[in-house]
Amino acid sequence: MSVVPSSVSSQESVSLRFPTGFVWGAATASFQIEGATTVDGRTDSIWDEFCRRPGAVANGDTGEPGADHYRRYQADVDLMTSLGLGAYRFSVAWPRVRPDGGAVNPAGLDFYDRLVDALLAAGISPWATLYHWDLPQALEEAGGWTSRDTAYRFADYVDSVVERLGDRVAGWLTLNEPWCSAFAGYASGRHAPGVASPTAAVSAVHHLLLAHGLGMERIRAHAPGTPAGITLNLFPVAAVSPADEDAARRVDGLQNRIFLDPVLRGAYPDDVLMDLAPYGLAGLVRDGDMATIGTPVDMLGVNYYRPLLVAAPLVSPDEPSEWVGVEGVRFLPSGLPRTELGWEVSPAGLTDLLLRLRDEYPRLPLYITENGAAYPDAVGPDGQVRDTDRLAYLDGHLRAAHAALRQGVDLRGYFCWSLLDNLEWAEGYAKRFGLVHVDFETQARTVKESARWYAGVIARNGLPAA
Numbered sequence: 001m002s003v004v005p006s007s008v009s010s011q012e013s014v015s016l017r018f019p020t021g022f023v024w025g026a027a028t029a030s031f032q033i034e035g036a037t038t039v040d041g042r043t044d045s046i047w048d049e050f051c052r053r054p055g056a057v058a059n060g061d062t063g064e065p066g067a068d069h070y071r072r073y074q075a076d077v078d079l080m081t082s083l084g085l086g087a088y089r090f091s092v093a094w095p096r097v098r099p100d101g102g103a104v105n106p107a108g109l110d111f112y113d114r115l116v117d118a119l120l121a122a123g124i125s126p127w128a129t130l131y132h133w134d135l136p137q138a139l140e141e142a143g144g145w146t147s148r149d150t151a152y153r154f155a156d157y158v159d160s161v162v163e164r165l166g167d168r169v170a171g172w173l174t175l176n177e178p179w180c181s182a183f184a185g186y187a188s189g190r191h192a193p194g195v196a197s198p199t200a201a202v203s204a205v206h207h208l209l210l211a212h213g214l215g216m217e218r219i220r221a222h223a224p225g226t227p228a229g230i231t232l233n234l235f236p237v238a239a240v241s242p243a244d245e246d247a248a249r250r251v252d253g254l255q256n257r258i259f260l261d262p263v264l265r266g267a268y269p270d271d272v273l274m275d276l277a278p279y280g281l282a283g284l285v286r287d288g289d290m291a292t293i294g295t296p297v298d299m300l301g302v303n304y305y306r307p308l309l310v311a312a313p314l315v316s317p318d319e320p321s322e323w324v325g326v327e328g329v330r331f332l333p334s335g336l337p338r339t340e341l342g343w344e345v346s347p348a349g350l351t352d353l354l355l356r357l358r359d360e361y362p363r364l365p366l367y368i369t370e371n372g373a374a375y376p377d378a379v380g381p382d383g384q385v386r387d388t389d390r391l392a393y394l395d396g397h398l399r400a401a402h403a404a405l406r407q408g409v410d411l412r413g414y415f416c417w418s419l420l421d422n423l424e425w426a427e428g429y430a431k432r433f434g435l436v437h438v439d440f441e442t443q444a445r446t447v448k449e450s451a452r453w454y455a456g457v458i459a460r461n462g463l464p465a466a
C-alpha cells in the first residue's frame with residue numbers, strides 16, 4: 001500500500017521539478033542489513049572478524065541480526081513499492097558468492113537472483129554495488145588490498161556476478177567509497193581490517209583502483225549496454241586561512257583527487273604522487289595499470305555527507321591517522337547544525353561539489369548514490385517516527401541538488417542513504433540512517449515521517465513549495 005501523503009496530487013503546485021526520467025532511489029549495503037552471515041555457504045568477511053574484536057564496534061554489535069534482510073527481502077521490496085522507489089541500490093556480498101574468495105557458491109548468487117527478480121516484478125530498477133567493504137577474510141589473510149592479487153580475485157568475482165545478473169541489473173558500481181577501504185581500513189584501522197600502516201593504505205588505494213578497472217572490463221564483457229561506474233565519497237574541502245592551504249590541498253588530494261583523477265583522467269595527480277612518494281605510490285604502478293584504471297565509465301556515483309574545513313596540523317598525533325603525510329590535520333567546525341554523528345549539515349556543500357565535478361571532470365553523468373543523516377529516532381507511543389530533522393536534511397539537500405541541475409550539472413538520480421536502519425559500521429546499530437525504522441529485537445519495520453515525505457517527492461518528481 002502506498003505511503004504517499006494524501007495531500008500529494010498531480011494538480012498540486014510543485015516548487016522544484018526534477019527532469020523527466022530522474023532516478024529516485026534508496027541504497028543499502030550487504031553487511032549492514034543482510035544478517036544470515038553463516039547460512040547458504042557464506043564465510044567470514046573482514047567485518048565479521050573485526051566485529052569480534054573487543055571494543056572495535058560500539059556495543060559489541062555484529063552483522064547479526066542486521067535487518068534480517070536476507071530472509072525478509074520480499075517484505076522489504078514491498079516497502080520500497082509503498083514508497084514508490086524507482087530504483088534500489090544494494091551491494092553484493094563477495095563472501096556469499098565466492099566464500100573465502102574461492103570457487104563460486106551458487107546458493108550465494110541465488111539470493112541476489114531472487115532479489116533482482118523481486119525488484120523487477122515490483123517495477124523497481126536494481127542497481128548493484130559489487131564491493132561495499134565485505135572482503136572475504138581469507139583474502140585478507142593473504143594480504144587483503146595490500147596484495148595486487150586481490151584485484152585479480154575481485155575481477156573473477158565480478159565475472160561471476162555479472163554473468164549471472166547482467167541481463168537484469170540496471171546500473172553497476174564497482175566499489176563503494178574506496179577511501180574508506182584504504183584509509184579507514186589500513187591507515188587508521190578504525191574500520192576492518194583494522195590495520196594501522198600508511199604504506200599499507202597507499203598500496204590498498206592502488207590495488208582498489210586496479211580492481212575497479214579490471215571490474216569495469218568484466219562488466220563490459222557481460223553487460224555491454226548497462227551503465228557502469230564507481231561510487232566515491234567526495235567532500236568539498238576549504239582551508240581556514242592561507243596558512244592552511246597546503247594542508248587543504250593534501251586533504252583534497254587524499255580524499256578526492258587520488259580516486260577521481262586515475263578513474264576519470266587515467267593518471268594520479270602529480271602533487272599526490274609527490275606527497276605519497278615516501279609511501280611508495282609510484283612504485284606500485286605497473287605498465288598498463290593506469291589505462292586499465294582509466295577504462296571509461298558511464299557515470300560517477302557521488303556519496304555526499306558534509307564539507308571539510310581544514311586547518312594545518314599543530315602537533316603530530318599519537319594515534320594512527322587516516323591523513324597520510326598530513327597527520328594531525330584539523331577539521332574545524334563552521335558553526336552549522338550537526339547530525340548525531342557530529343557531521344555538519346551543509347546542503348550548499350552538495351551544490352559546490354556537483355559544480356566542481358561539472359567543471360573539472362566535464363561530460364560525466366552523475367548520480368548521488370548516497371546522502372542522508374543519522375538522528376536518534378524512536379517509535380513514539382502512537383507508533384509513529386517523527387524524524388523532522390531527517391526530513392529537513394533531505395529537503396535541504398534535494399534543493400541543493402536542484403540548484404546544481406539548474407546550473408547545468410548532468411545529475412541523473414538520487415539514492416537516499418539508507419532504506420533501512422542498519423549496522424553503521426564501528427558505530428553499531430545505535431546510529432540510525434534509515435527512511436524505515438528497524439527494531440533490531442523484533443525486526444518490526446516502521447515507515448518514518450521522512451519516508452512518507454520522500455514518497456511524496458517521488459510521486460511529484462519534485463519538491464513541494466517551501
Ligand code: IFM
Nearest residue numbers: 029177303370417424425
Ligand atoms: O553507512 C555508510 C555507508 O556504508 C557508506 N557511506 C556512508 C554511510 C554513513 O556513514
